[in-house]
Amino acid sequence: MTTYRKAGPADVPTIFKLISHYAAERVMLARTLEELYSSVREFTVAVEKSRVVACGSLKFYDGRVAEIRSLSVEQGHTSRGLGRGLVKRLLREAKSLGLETVFALTTVPEFFRTCGFRETAREKFPAKIQRDCLSCELYPACPEKTVAIRVGKPKPRAYARPLIEEVPALRSA
Ligand SMILES: CC(C)(COP(=O)(O)OP(=O)(O)OC[C@H]1O[C@@H](n2cnc3c(N)ncnc32)[C@H](O)[C@@H]1OP(=O)(O)O)[C@@H](O)C(=O)NCCC(=O)NCCS
Numbered sequence: 001m002t003t004y005r006k007a008g009p010a011d012v013p014t015i016f017k018l019i020s021h022y023a024a025e026r027v028m029l030a031r032t033l034e035e036l037y038s039s040v041r042e043f044t045v046a047v048e049k050s051r052v053v054a055c056g057s058l059k060f061y062d063g064r065v066a067e068i069r070s071l072s073v074e075q076g077h078t079s080r081g082l083g084r085g086l087v088k089r090l091l092r093e094a095k096s097l098g099l100e101t102v103f104a105l106t107t108v109p110e111f112f113r114t115c116g117f118r119e120t121a122r123e124k125f126p127a128k129i130q131r132d133c134l135s136c137e138l139y140p141a142c143p144e145k146t147v148a149i150r151v152g153k154p155k156p157r158a159y160a161r162p163l164i165e166e167v168p169a170l171r172s173a
Pocket of ligand 1: 022027028069072073074077081082084085105106107111112114
């Protein structure tokens with residue numbers, strides 16, 4: 001049986017191992033132990049037989065937008081619904097916190113499509129480009145696609161035009 005829960009500091013070494021494995025294959029960004037300890041509250045983990053076998057995190061950019069990062073399912077546990085189980089919980093968390101949109105940069109847009117996301121332009125998330133992409137050696141010829149989903153109603157904005165438009169809505173589960 002698989003259970004899901006928010007991660008704690010004791011999970012960090014396992015999360016580090018999961019992410020490092022896929023970072024070595026260049027399918028996701030590496031994270032240091034220090035980064036993981038300081039952001040561990042952003043993570044949700046999947047547990048089987050008391051062991052963490054998958055993880056994913058929700059990084060907040062502002063009161064409206066968050067990113068799913070570091071989504072990793074241990075080899076040998078893939079294709080059993082754990083990835084989708086994590087995404088579903090991270091989206092629920094985003095919705096319950098009043099966010100509007102969740103996005104991800106990914107080499108597997110097909111997987112995210114099965115979770116309700118749609119491909120969109122990375123330029124809709126300038127804070128992401130600023131924070132991570134500009135310092136990345138692969139940018140702008142990056143192989144990752146940007147996918148996004150709307151999880152809540154757009155909030156009124158005082159000045160600017162909506163930053164994000166035309167992203168699909170989260171279907172209530
Ligand atoms: C991508 C990943 C998170 C998917 O998790 P998973 O537990 O294997 O996927 P699930 O079993 O939840 O699959 C859900 C659906 O997505 C599809 N899917 C899963 N991986 C896929 C892939 N690589 N390509 C296309 N479709 C995929 C499944 O077929 C399934 O579709 P279905 O419901 O129509 O049968 C996992 O394989 C992984 O950790 N990969 C390496 C790291 C990575 O690429 N992470 C994403 C970076 S943002």
